[in-house]
Amino acid sequence: MEKGAGDLGEKGTGQVWVFGYGSLVWKVNFPYQHHRVGCIKGYARRFWQGSTDHRGTPGAPGRVATLIEDKNECTYGVAYKVNREDVPEVMAYLSHREKQGYTTKTTQFYPSDTCDSPFEVLLYIATENNPEYLGPAPPLSIAQQILNSAGPSGCNVEYLMELARTMKEIAPVVHDEHLFTLEAEVTKLLTTNGIKCANCTRKYLTHSEQHP
Structure with a gap:
């Protein structure tokens, strides 16, 4: 279901829950009251969206996460509760951050802590109809593209590896085959091969050697 920012929020509070499944998992950069780890059902995370504004350039686009509909899948991430007074600022920030091909939808979020009831979240999703959509490719091809891409927000490798690292920390019993296969290939x-960013090479090779 698509909604505008003015239609969002918990009844009577004006508060909004935002679901992060990509860089928002590990790089939030907006104010929030608290967060919950959990999943949304009917979607699978895939590195099928091109990035020419954050993790790549127009001549060498990176690959970042989007969601594809799959009734047999669920995607784990983090839901952030935004206070009413912060909603306009956060919505403006996210609209700019996710401007390249992403649209908003709402769906049910299921917290990992089963003591909490499901609730509605706002998410940003890039569909195959947007001009930056790259679609599926073999894992090795995606990994090679990620390895060789960087943009104003940093190396594409950092995006992938920080997402994989954080998901293992917050949802250790969940195996995201697509994400972890790309992590292994990179x-x-x-x-x-190494990459142009020497800091990333040192950081992620050291991490992989310490955590086989």
Whole structure:
């Protein structure tokens, strides 16, 4: 279901829950009251969206996460509760941050803590109809593209590896095959090719050696 920012919020409070499944999992950069780890059902996380404004350039787009509909899948991430007074600022920030091909939808969020009831969240999703959409490709091809891409927000490798690292920390029993396969492929490539960002090479190779 698509909604505008003015239609969002918990009844009677004006507060909004925002669901993060990509960089919002590990790089929030907006004020929030508290957060919950959990999942949304009917979606799978895929690195099928191109990025020419954050993790790539128009001549060499990076690959970032979007969601595809799949009734047999669920995607884990983090829901952030935004206070009423912060909603206009946060919505403006997210509209700019997710401007390249992303639209808003709402869906039910299921907290990992089963003591909490499901609730509605706002999420940003890039569909195949947007001009930056790249679509599926073999894992090695995606990994090579990620390895060689960087943009104003940093290396594409950082986006992938920080997402994988954080998901393992907050949802250790959940195996995201697509995400972790790409992480493994990029780690292999780092050992043989390296990347332009020496800091990322040192950081993520050291991390993989410490956590086989």
